[in-house]
Amino acid sequence: MKFNRRAVSVEEAQRRVLSCASELDTEQVALEEAWGRWLAADIQADHPVPHFPRSGMDGYALRALDTAGASPASMAELEVLETIACGQLPTRKLGKGQASRIMTGACVPEGADAVVMLEQTNRRDSGPASAGDKVGVKREVRPGENITPVGYEIEQSETVLRKGERITAGEVAVLATFGHAAVPVYRRPKVAIISTGTELLQVTEAIQPGKIRNSNSHMIAALVREAGAVPVLFPPLPDHAETAIAGMEEAWSQADLMITTGGVSVGDYDILTEWFAAWPHEDNGSAGRRVLFNKVAMRPGSPTTAAVSEGRLLLALSGNPGACFVGYKLFAEPVLRAMQGAAAPVPRTCRAVLDVSFPKPSPFPRYVRACGRIEGGQLRVAPAGPDKSSMLKTVKDGTGLILIPAGGSGAVEGQLVDYIDFAMQR
């Protein structure tokens, strides 16, 4: 049984887990807490921006016509009506030969069709202007100059943010502008994280012969936080089927998603493989607990397994840190993004220039932990280190994954390859 697994493609595996990853409930959070969450509703502009004709300069609001032929030697002399500060409304309408002192961001008065910079008048160093003062304008001003018309940036009722966008600083600014002190977002998924393996020590334990400290749980917890979800760490479970399965059942029942690491390969103590053995498969169309896939056509991490029980997903990742990381990025992160309503849950692939040859053929598509850098306008990528699934260093140093297609003889320097850049996802 454990050897006769049917591999599905990465894309098919993603399709299967995403079909079980429903959007969670929505909730309202304070604007201050909205950063990093996904928006659960479209946001419309409750007013145009600007909602009044706005001065783009500190200077004088005037009628462009009144400055015809003006120059430093022959200034257009205008009568000052008032001073308009930001947040104040003009009280006087401009007539022929009149101007009002105005600040950047203030409301342009009726009758004015342009603003001239203070520096282009003779009142630069004269201090505040009062009604009745005169101002000389040193050049011809074009109609419309330095005035932002109503709705120039954003129109009334325009959709300014869309459901499924992740909220970063720019979105926060837009939400504030349109009065959203409370923001509709998706609930954060609760993710149970369990590593299995009798070889695992807790971080606080001294190293022992044949044993290693559990790093996968902590790595996954950090990735889960990064994806906006809430990690719940459980202590590692030993390779004792009864104990481990009881522990996993308990954790799974409390979470929106359970992520396990280890125990999914073909070893005698691969207890997850044992646990899953009796469950029906996706192919059987069962609606209850079922395995979605137990082998993925990829390196590393081909034994990666996914299952679902009463709507709750389980992703059983490989125990090797590198394989565990790749499995998380390809399957768990999309699931967490989908649960939070992300418009584009699956990581985007782009094309990049391979910096060094990768002469390693593979029966399955290979996802190589890699470093990307921009040089001379090109995105150049190279493996982050030796491509061993156990390598922790390549997880730390990697900024993305190079995808080497199956078969062939690897890829050569200078060739364009598919690349998933972690930072460039939104």
Added chain:
Amino acid sequence: MKFNRRAVSVEEAQRRVLSCASELDTEQVALEEAWGRWLAADIQADHPVPHFPRSGMDGYALRALDTAGASPASMAELEVLETIACGQLPTRKLGKGQASRIMTGACVPEGADAVVMLEQTNRRDSGPASAGDKVGVKREVRPGENITPVGYEIEQSETVLRKGERITAGEVAVLATFGHAAVPVYRRPKVAIISTGTELLQVTEAIQPGKIRNSNSHMIAALVREAGAVPVLFPPLPDHAETAIAGMEEAWSQADLMITTGGVSVGDYDILTEWFAAWPHEDNGSAGRRVLFNKVAMRPGSPTTAAVSEGRLLLALSGNPGACFVGYKLFAEPVLRAMQGAAAPVPRTCRAVLDVSFPKPSPFPRYVRACGRIEGGQLRVAPAGPDKSSMLKTVKDGTGLILIPAGGSGAVEGQLVDYIDFAMQR
């Protein structure tokens, strides 16, 4: 005074603020809380990785020599000594013609110099092996095959993480591996955020003629969080010098850094300009409260001002959202990163291909909010929208800043330009 400002270059302005941005104290945080913080000490490996010769496969540990000439038709038959699970130590040393069943990640026994995959033996489907069983090996195995030697990945005492690295998932995995349940990090800077302007409404207020809701404070707060620091929002202050200055003095005294927005230009109500007028300047070499610069040779945001008082920095950014954002990215973010010990606080610039012409000359270098995308291995960038300093939409949509040098006539499509990609910073 307010007109006779001497512009310093962006690089000089960065140098001046960074010279006042000392690393904050360090503290220990739990590993679970370390994500996003900056490491305050080098981390050395407390053991090599692996610290025992590790099997890379489920299979049989054996002596390569014993498999000479083996094939499916003429298998090498070996005597099984024991089964070695992960976390267990071998109890038997291998002699000639002997093998031990071994799991991925388990400790290779003395006497063995290779591991053969289970699938390449005749015991794939025979269930667990017991002492005295025989195993047939179907091919010649090379010495060293499927064994990771001690220290192959990481050597004992190797520096695995460096002071000044930001802690993400990979660093968390490394910290866990080497037993760091508590992690030395820099204290999070406390950042007071105040917007000034009588025109500013709170987010909860209804829109009023001539007034706008305060979005800058919230945008800055989100950016500050993103940079790992703690934002403390103060309500907006009116353009009344006495009130505003009292409010700012109070806020500044409580924070490691104060960021203000608005009030730094040449308008009659630009109260920060007024506040700073009496202070000595950097050029005077004063050790107390002083202005570091009050004009930067850049667009937008040339009135950006920085000051220091008793070691506490103040960054006074422009009130226009776009200029405010650019000022934050160029000056505030590097300061917050430096305070947290970041090895490379200033945003890195790369070269990118300009996607559309930008025919706008500028007396100062211009930082254009832009969108970058990878196409055919090239990083192609284009302005995120009309380049007006007030534009909120370009803040939301921008993924970086294009730098157009001063003078000339802008830049043309296809040209390589300097570009700061926000996501690609570490």
